[in-house]
Amino acid sequence: DGGITQSPKYLFRKEGQNVTLSCEQNLNHDAMYWYRQDPGQGLRLIYYSQIVNDFQKGDIAEGYSVSREKKESFPLTVTSAQKNPTAFYLCASSILGGGFQPQHFGDGTRLSIL
């Protein structure tokens, strides 16, 4: 079954620590994205990548970092510079080109600060 796997489902972090959220897809999609969702808010774009070894900042990239060393993997690191990291994080992927292609989402990781 093709899809996007995010792990872990729940993650706890102590203040001052970096933490990495995993996102893996086996859909052979070129583009991958990270979103953050806060209560009562829409999804806000953190970073996206359209090709291996390249990525662009989204609307709220400060305090986050990403890497794209493999097509199927796009991990997100929440650094200690992110002052309010408690949120629901969603990873998505999509086909590139050929007109409009919708994004496919994972089931998310909920990050909480201890």
Place this chain on the structure above:
Amino acid sequence: DQQVKQNSPSLSVQEGRISILNCDYTNSMFDYFLWYKKYPAEGPTFLISISSIKDKNEDGRFTVFLNKSAKHLSLHIVPSQPGDSAVYFCAASVASGGSYIPTFGRGTSLIVHP
């Protein structure tokens, strides 16, 4: 400044009746408009889209209407079913390097009562 607005945080409808979810946008450059459905603790799933050159798109019980002059779109669900109870996100997108990156509204929580 929200480019995509869903002004109704929640909507309650009786089973079998029509559900109408509304969305307004401000950016006239948006190419595609789409709706995602989200259950608790899951990622959003793509529901239906419409190109800016059309004014209606239908898929089974779901129809999306686009009024470009008013910068308004709506999702009609007929007939509504209890399984439709979820949060519905409206999104609008422009092409960026071959991918369509959506801007999301804050969502409308639909409850369909049996």
